[in-house]
Amino acid sequence: MDLGNNEMFLSNDMLHEKQGHNSLIEDNIITSINNSRRGSLVTQDSEFELDDALLTGSDLDYDYEDELDDMIVLPITNAKRKQINEGGVPNLEYECLTTKDIFNRMLERVNHLQPIFSLPLEDIIILMQHYDWNEERLLEKWTDKMDDLLTEIGLIHENGNLTVNERGVALKEDFECGICCEVKSVEVFSLECGHEYCIECYRRYIQGRLHSGNIITCMGCSVALKNEDIDEIMGYESSNKLMYSSIKSFVSKHHRNYKWCPYTDCKCIIHLDDTSSLSEYSRLHYSPFVKCNALHRFCFSCGFEIHAPADCDITNAWIKKARKESENLNWVLSNTKECPKCSVNIEKDGGCNHMVCSSCKYEFCWICEGEWAPHGKSFYQCTLYKNEDGKYNKSSSQEANKLMKKYTFYYRMFNEHEVSAKLDWKLGQTVGIKVKSLQEKIGVSWIEGQFLAESLRTLNEGRTALKWSFAVAFYSDPSHNLTKIFVDNQALLSKAVEDLSELLQIKDPELIMRRKPDFYNKAGYVQNRTNALMECGRDLLCKGICKLTD
Amino acid sequence: MSSLCLQRLQEERKKWRKDHPFGFFAKPTKKQDGSLNLQRWEAGIPGKEGTLWHEGVYPLTIEYPDEYPSKPPKVKLPAGFYHPNVYPSGTICLSILNEDQDWRPAITLKQICLGIQDLLDSPNPNSPAQEPAWRAFSKNKAEYEKKIALQAKQYSK
Numbered sequence: 118m119d120l121g122n123n124e125m126f127l128s129n130d131m132l133h134e135k136q137g138h139n140s141l142i143e144d145n146i147i148t149s150i151n152n153s154r155r156g157s158l159v160t161q162d163s164e165f166e167l168d169d170a171l172l173t174g175s176d177l178d179y180d181y182e183d184e185l186d187d188m189i190v191l192p193i194t195n196a197k198r199k200q201i202n203e204g205g206v207p208n209l210e211y212e213c214l215t216t217k218d219i220f221n222r223m224l225e226r227v228n229h230l231q232p233i234f235s236l237p238l239e240d241i242i243i244l245m246q247h248y249d250w251n252e253e254r255l256l257e258k259w260t261d262k263m264d265d266l267l268t269e270i271g272l273i274h275e276n277g278n279l280t281v282n283e284r285g286v287a288l289k290e291d292f293e294c295g296i297c298c299e300v301k302s303v304e305v306f307s308l309e310c311g312h313e314y315c316i317e318c319y320r321r322y323i324q325g326r327l328h329s330g331n332i333i334t335c336m337g338c339s340v341a342l343k344n345e346d347i348d349e350i351m352g353y354e355s356s357n358k359l360m361y362s363s364i365k366s367f368v369s370k371h372h373r374n375y376k377w378c379p380y381t382d383c384k385c386i387i388h389l390d391d392t393s394s395l396s397e398y399s400r401l402h403y404s405p406f407v408k409c410n411a412l413h414r415f416c417f418s419c420g421f422e423i424h425a426p427a428d429c430d431i432t433n434a435w436i437k438k439a440r441k442e443s444e445n446l447n448w449v450l451s452n453t454k455e456c457p458k459c460s461v462n463i464e465k466d467g468g469c470n471h472m473v474c475s476s477c478k479y480e481f482c483w484i485c486e487g488e489w490a491p492h493g494k495s496f497y498q499c500t501l502y503k504n505e506d507g508k509y510n511k512s513s514s515q516e517a518n519k520l521m522k523k524y525t526f527y528y529r530m531f532n533e534h535e536v537s538a539k540l541d542w543k544l545g546q547t548v549g550i551k552v553k554s555l556q557e558k559i560g561v562s563w564i565e566g567q568f569l570a571e572s573l574r575t576l577n578e579g580r581t582a583l584k585w586s587f588a589v590a591f592y593s594d595p596s597h598n599l600t601k602i603f604v605d606n607q608a609l610l611s612k613a614v615e616d617l618s619e620l621l622q623i624k625d626p627e628l629i630m631r632r633k634p635d636f637y638n639k640a641g642y643v644q645n646r647t648n649a650l651m652e653c654g655r656d657l658l659c660k661g662i663c664k665l666t667d
Numbered sequence: 668m669s670s671l672c673l674q675r676l677q678e679e680r681k682k683w684r685k686d687h688p689f690g691f692f693a694k695p696t697k698k699q700d701g702s703l704n705l706q707r708w709e710a711g712i713p714g715k716e717g718t719l720w721h722e723g724v725y726p727l728t729i730e731y732p733d734e735y736p737s738k739p740p741k742v743k744l745p746a747g748f749y750h751p752n753v754y755p756s757g758t759i760c761l762s763i764l765n766e767d768q769d770w771r772p773a774i775t776l777k778q779i780c781l782g783i784q785d786l787l788d789s790p791n792p793n794s795p796a797q798e799p800a801w802r803a804f805s806k807n808k809a810e811y812e813k814k815i816a817l818q819a820k821q822y823s824k
Contacts, residue, residue: 296736296772297671298678312773321671322772325737337773471794 206403207394209417213410214386216364220357223250223364234259239343240272242360246332250367271334271341282311286349294318296336306350312337319350327351327358330366369477372459376420378409385409389417402428402658423578426654427585434665435588439528457486527591534584537618541580544621545573554626561630568633572621572640579614579643582650583607589654593663600662603653610646617643672735676705679776690724691780706731712780718788719815723822727783729776736772739764742779749818751790751801760796761786 227241230252234241247270248255258266267273290302294315304316312335319336326333333342344356368375373392378385387407389395395418398405404425405417415422419429427435453462458479463472472483480489552566586607593600617639623629629636657663676695683693690713695703708729714720725748731740742764743757744750752760762769763782795801803811 296675298675314773318671318772322737325734331767334771336771338771339769 206397206401209389209394209405209407210391211387211389211407211417213408214388215384216361216368216386219364219367219386220360226250226252236272239345242344243270243272243332243341246330246363249370250363270332271339282307282309284308284346286316289313296322306346308335308340308342308346310335310338310340316350323347323351323355327355328362330359330362330364333359366478369459372477376407376415376417378411378413379415379420379422380409380411380413383409383411383413385411385413387417399429402655404428423581424585424588425582425651426657427588428655428658430665431588431592431658431663432585435531435591438524454483454486457481457488524591527587531584531587534580534587538577538580538584541573541576541618541621544618545577548573548621551624551626551629555629558626559630568636568640569621569629572617572636575640575643575647576614576617576621579610579617579647582647583610583614586610586650586654589657589663592665593657597662599653599657599660603650603657606646606650606653610643610650613639613643613646669733672731672733673705675736676731680705683776687777688781691784693729693776693780706733706735708776710776710780712784712787714819715784715788719812720787720819722816723819725787725822727780729779736774738766739770739774740779742783749800749814750787750797751792751804752786752794752796753800754796758796759783759786760794 223245227238227245230241230245231238233256234244236244244255244259244266245252248258264273284307286304286306288302289305291300292303292305292313292315293300294303294305295312296314296318299315301315305313306316306319307313314336322336323333323342327347333347334340335342344360347356347359348354368377368386374389376387376389377383378387387409389405389407395405399418404419404423406414406423406425407417408414416424416429416432419432421429421432421436424432453464455461456463456474456477456479458481459474459477461474461476463474471480471489473480481487482489548569552563552569555561555566555569556563586603590600590603590607593603620632620635620639623632654663680695687693691711693708693710695705696707696709698704708727708731710727710729711724712727713724714722725744728743729740730743732738742759742761744753744759746757747755748757754760761782763774763779764770790800790804792801792805800811800814803814
């Protein structure tokens with residue numbers, strides 16, 4: 118939205134003049150969270166930035182993540198460059214990828230590795246897959262114990278004999294398959310190990326494993342099936358499915374640098390190479406919002422939709438609270454624990470406290486939720502047991518009741534805006550039609566009609582900010598003056614959003630064109646109010662007026 | 668039940684009746700109407716000669732899921748069975764019975780039974796499944812052996 122229109126609006130709107138105490142906040146527009154403008158901010162002091170990049174290198178990252186830097190070559194030449202914007206936090210340099218992009222990069226790496234290994238590409242893919250696409254770990258092991266590694270992964274048959282039996286499909290008469298136990302004339306598949314099974318059994322077997330992302334082996338032993346074998350059995354390019362599921366598990370294992378776009382059916386993955394500045398964001402109560410190629414904006418830290426003015430902690434607490442109140446999820450809370458690493462809910466269905474997260478493969482102790490490794494040989498010695506029972510019973514029932522009422526009020530507000538946002542979304546579907554009719558009926562160019570889509574985007578952002586502001590309000594000290602200012606700001610944004618929403622209901626194309634300045638004004642106002650509310654909320658967080666209480 | 672699962676289980680039964688290791692038994696259970704339930708078996712595993720386990724024959728239940736043989740059967744000893752790799756519920760922790768580890772569709776009932784017989788006398792201290800037996804096994808061998816001998820008597824023929 119063009120900010121140049123603000124002046125025009127300032128003289129028009131009475132409300133703004135009345136609320137003198139907001140004007141300071143209003144001027145302070147948060148550009149840090151507006152990543153869409155990233156490209157337009159030109160670096161001013163390149164020397165300083167270079168130093169900065171050196172100082173805040175990824176020293177804190179784990180080794181495998183350092184490895185990632187090498188593995189995935191960024192196409193953006195200035196990717197390492199950092200900028201300090203007005204908000205005081207470094208701009209995030211990220212890119213939006215799909216599983217296909219990542220897979221192609223993996224293939225590039227495999228091609229690079231080929232001269233080192235002097236193995237067929239197919240074999241290197243298996244090796245990389247086994248090591249979660251981590252080249253460094255693979256090379257380390259490779260120089261150490263090459264033959265053991267090949268046997269372990271199933272590239273060499275245990276007897277060390279590679280060429281006794283031929284790999285592939287053959288037609289056999291009166292063959293008895295050891296899996297389905299049928300005797301028939303059928304195509305039979307076998308690897309070097311010589312275990313022969315009918316192709317139908319192999320198909321069923323592979324079908325069930327393509328989505329696991331793990332290496333698929335012979336049905337009778339540990340010799341690995343290569344992609345070409347899978348394609349031979351399952352049909353052309355079937356192995357891609359396995360590769361993509363392997364990439365998926367790669368993404369969830371490297372969730373510090375890679376995040377799926379949380380929007381339904383969106384296939385985008387955001388890759389943030391250098392995560393060192395994220396702590397700076399949380400320290401200043403900003404949230405690192407990113408935008409995927411489908412224009413969905415979400416928070417890179419918590420993977421949730423854009424939630425300003427609330428920060429990630431407030432958002433998390435709010436969502437958990439909302440869930441806790443829901444009867445359905447009581448069971449989940451009492452019977453599951455979150456994986457300490459990737460936050461997937463895990464139900465314990467066996468006796469052993471050695472848990473392995475099925476999503477990110479993190480190994481941890483059920484009792485203390487700490488890493489498993491130090492527990493190793495001293496099973497059940499975990500002394501870190503924390504009794505959480507009774508934690509929620511501390512407050513008396515009366516107090517709980519009061520709290521419940523307060524929560525219900527804020528939740529209803531939150532929910533109302535969520536519902537409205539959904540309705541706005543539906544409204545958005547008609548905007549496209551409107552733009553089209555503008556073009557057809559009054560000959561407005563496509564670019565000229567874009568103000569409608571922009572207004573809608575602004576409306577959505579305002580709505581979302583408003584929604585999350587109720588989470589902030591819930592955790593804020595109601596007696597503090599700043600909280601009162603915050604509530605005033607909520608009211609102002611609320612009004613602005615409703616006005617803009619009303620404007621967007623207009624259907625007559627000519628009237629829309631005539632009121633184009635109104636669209637600019639109202640949308641500009643919504644944006645200003647949104648920014649003001651966000652900044653005010655951040656102020657509450659920074660000053661500790663809004664904080665989580667146990 | 669899928670036809671593949673059923674077909675394979677019938678074959679497993681045929682093979683077992685033709686040839687099975689000495690001292691072992693395995694048979695499908697019966698449904699209420701008296702017909703065979705091929706997805707649920709009962710079996711007995713004798714302890715190996717020359718070990719503390721040899722006196723006993725240890726009862727197993729084997730449950731085959733519909734996805735068998737893509738997925739492994741679930742094999743259980745009686746609840747509370749004393750062994751470092753047996754969960755309190757009786758479920759056995761063995762790599763060939765784990766889909767994500769060493770289960771292969773070609774593994775037969777005979778291999779499973781022999782695998783469990785092996786496990787009895789050579790537990791794997793690195794994947795403990797219950798506390799008492801694991802603790803005794805790694806810290807107090809004398810007590811462990813006493814308990815094993817006692818358990819063998821309890822399950823003797």
